[in-house]
Amino acid sequence: MHPSARRVQAALEAGGVGARVIETGETARTAADAAATLGTTVGCIVKSLVFMAGDEPVLVLTSGTNRVDVGKVASVLGVDGVRRATAAEVREATGHPVGGVAPLGHPRPLRVLCDADLLRHDEVWAAAGTPDTVFPVPPDELVRITGATVADVAE
Numbered sequence: 001m002h003p004s005a006r007r008v009q010a011a012l013e014a015g016g017v018g019a020r021v022i023e024t025g026e027t028a029r030t031a032a033d034a035a036a037t038l039g040t041t042v043g044c045i046v047k048s049l050v051f052m053a054g055d056e057p058v059l060v061l062t063s064g065t066n067r068v069d070v071g072k073v074a075s076v077l078g079v080d081g082v083r084r085a086t087a088a089e090v091r092e093a094t095g096h097p098v099g100g101v102a103p104l105g106h107p108r109p110l111r112v113l114c115d116a117d118l119l120r121h122d123e124v125w126a127a128a129g130t131p132d133t134v135f136p137v138p139p140d141e142l143v144r145i146t147g148a149t150v151a152d153v154a155e
């Protein structure tokens with residue numbers, strides 16, 4: 001398995017989550033791809049998106065069917081504004097490429113916000129550090145292991 005996916009698996013185990021990282025064997029670069037590959041709905045795919053609050057990268061976990069409202073993110077963080085990270089900033093902050101960003105297993109801890117809509121599902125699927133790896137997790141466990149703040153961040 002790719003070293004990034006192994007680090008995600010190790011972080012899950014360290015957090016006491018029994019989830020196993022799965023190699024899909026085909027690309028799951030977007031939430032729609034991932035849902036099709038897994039035979040699940042787009043709403044229970046976790047998008048792990050990086051935003052910049054000044055120089056600080058912030059990870060926002062949102063449902064595959066939602067779009068993030070940057071104004072709401074800024075207001076939860078108590079800053080004037082945030083912008084989407086560039087692909088290079090995503091790689092720098094997470095160690096993962098766009099399309100494979102995992103919610104955990106990063107080189108440095110990131111501030112994490114979690115879209116409240118994800119908590120409507122019994123189980124959600126997130127990327128594990130590469131575009132062809134994923135893992136299933138109950139959303140409350142995802143919140144716990146990422147130290148996320150649950151907030152209304154969707155448009």
Ligand code: 5CA
Nearest residue numbers: 028029030031034047048086087099100126127
């Ligand atoms: N593996 C899937 C599902 S788990 C996945 O990672 N989906 S995702 O939504 O979290 O990642 C794809 C997202 O990356 C897109 O929704 C888009 O918001 C973002 N993205 C695409 N291109 C770029 C880019 N050039 N720079 C920064 N972000 C980008």
